[in-house]
Amino acid sequence: MYRKLKLMLGTAAVLLGAVPAHAETLRFALCYDLTKAYTFITPQVVQAVRDYAEVLNLKGGIEGNPIEIIVQDHGNEPQRGIECYEKVKDQALTVDFLSTPVSRAALPRAMKDGKVMVQALAGRGDTVDGEVFKWVFPLGPTYWGQAANIVSHFKKQSGGNLKGKKIAFLYIDYPFGQEPIPVMQELQKREGFELQLFPYPLPGSDQSSAWSQMRRFQPDLIVHWAFSAMHVVASKEAKRNGISLDKMITVNWFNETDLTNIGHDAAKGIRRSTTVTSGIDNPIMKDIIRELYDKGKGNGDRKFLSDIYYSTGLAIYAPIFEAARLAVKSEKTPMTAEKMRKGLESVRGYDASGLLPALTVSAKDHGGGGKTRIELWDGSKWIPQGDWIADYNDLVWATVKQHSADFAKSTGK
Missing domain, CATH: 3.40.50.2300 (Response regulator)
Structure with a gap:
């Protein structure tokens, strides 16, 4: 039912002119632990990412290309995480696990396959070293x-x-x-x-x-x-x-x-x-509240909007969506993992309107500066x-x- 509704909404957006008929859907995969060890944070992060993607889609997506968020549960089990990775790696521009054991298990495959792996606040701390971990992006400080x-x-x-x-x-x-x-x-x-x-x-x-x-x-x-x-x-x-x-x-x-x-x-x-600004005063948050929650259209409970884990979800994905925008603008569609990687490595001084410390990612530093x-x-x-x-x-x-x-x-x- 959800997929049918999403397809209908996408078709409506094209008919209304918000998204060009020739647009490419840009997919981002969240293979998360939604049932076991990390449930104190994953629901808020998923809610935030879906909300932000929906607001961007209402504005025409990323350079005219709609966003789709793929969410699957791996239960913090490395083998299930690998199965999720194998399922989505050719569909999504990035794959994110938000789990240290699952990230560590999947990392060699992403490196071998040349697929962009997001690893914010989990996994190996040394993956900020882009010269060694070419395809892995922590996008934040190490511990x-x-x-x-x-x-x-x-x-x-x-x-x-x-x-x-x-x-x-x-x-x-x-x-x-x-x-x-x-x-x-x-x-x-x-x-x-x-x-x-x-x-x-x-x-x-x-x-x-x-x-x-x-x-x-x-x-x-x-x-x-x-x-x-x-x-x-x-x-x-x-x-x-x-x-x-x-x-x-x-x-x-x-x-x-x-x-x-x-x-x-x-x-x-x-x-x-x-690693992120607290509260709901950020312009991105205000957009989400005005366009979704004030209209009864949010992707979760409104009470989580003031939770720093919700803000953390936005802070992880705002630079990812910005990198996709830079990549589409400079490299054009169809998008590839290589183009997405280049987009991430071209993020400069990006703070998501004050939501996070200014992030500058490069081929050498995949963390973006490490500020807290x-x-x-x-x-x-x-x-x-x-x-x-x-x-x-x-x-x-x-x-x-x-x-x-x-x-x-x-x-x-």
């Missing part, structure tokens, strides 16, 4: 860069000197949580602060031992690498151990549901690293704590190059 930017923010707060400061790195004890540790340890050597690691086991509901040890450490800053309900547990443990939440900065996976579950007043003072900033919850709203920054780039890129070189060696590239 190494995000951790470095948090330390940079703390250094500025501390008057430019971290000597004698105590930083606790609190994390879920599996690869996602462990990834920033080498960078944190190198920054400790450079800046002279005292670093202690506080892991806790999956699924993250038992953090009592880590917090008891942290109470004895008495940190000046707690960097928390976690997601979803782990943040709620951490806030309760902080209170139980007499540690103020204003000492904590979380990785970007802290959203409005976490905030509500902690309590708006109880969460006052907590900070999060972010810190926001503070004041009890009623998120307050930016400075400009978008990308600091310690020498360290971050040395880490990237070390890992990408290992990958290149292992694959004989």
Whole structure:
């Protein structure tokens, strides 16, 4: 039924003159975990991408070409992700998995086939190295860069000197949580602060031992690498151990549901690293609200529009749609994976009307600059704590190059 309706809408758009009769449908595939581990974010991202594509289609699509979003569930299972990839790779200009295990499993195939793979905020951090990962586009900061930017923010707060400061790195004890540790340890050597690691086991509901040890450490800053309900547990443990939440900065996976579950007043003072502007004041958001939700036509619950995960979905796909526009304009249709890759590598200073830090992608840097900033919850709203920054780039890129070189060696590239 949905496909029939979509076809009818497409035909109507052609008849009304919004889309030329000779237009090519530009397809983008979202092979996502919609049922298991990543369901705390995937519904909001899918909703955002569909909404934005629909608004662009109402305006004539991308340079006169309609957009189609293909969505399939892989349940966070690598084999199902590979099956989805094989099914859509010749239909879609980009394939996105939003899952580290699935991204890692599918990456060799995309590289071999010469298909554009989107890998924002998941998968291998070293794929920002476009010289090695020609077909993979993270389009955002690595976790190494995000951790470095948090330390940079703390250094500025501390008057430019971290000597004698105590930083606790609190994390879920599996690869996602462990990834920033080498960078944190190198920054400790450079800046002279005292670093202690506080892991806790999956699924993250038992953090009592880590917090008891942290109470004895008495940190000046707690960097928390976690997601979803782990943040709620951490806030309760902080209170139980007499540690103020204003000492904590979380990785970007802290959203409005976490905030509500902690309590708006109880969460006052907590900070999060972010890769996207919060709220609904961005022009793209206003377009979506006016053209869809005010007319009862949105692709999900209106309450999610103010969720940062919805904004994250827009921030991932706004530059992808912009890259497709650049590619169509310069290379013309029919579109190919090679043309899409060139389009992505020609994105310059693109910020989606202030939605994200200005993104400049090149053949060397598929991340776009690695900028993040810190926001503070004041009890009623998120307050930016400075400009978008990308600091310690020498360290971050040395880490990237070390890992990408290992990958290149292992694959004989």
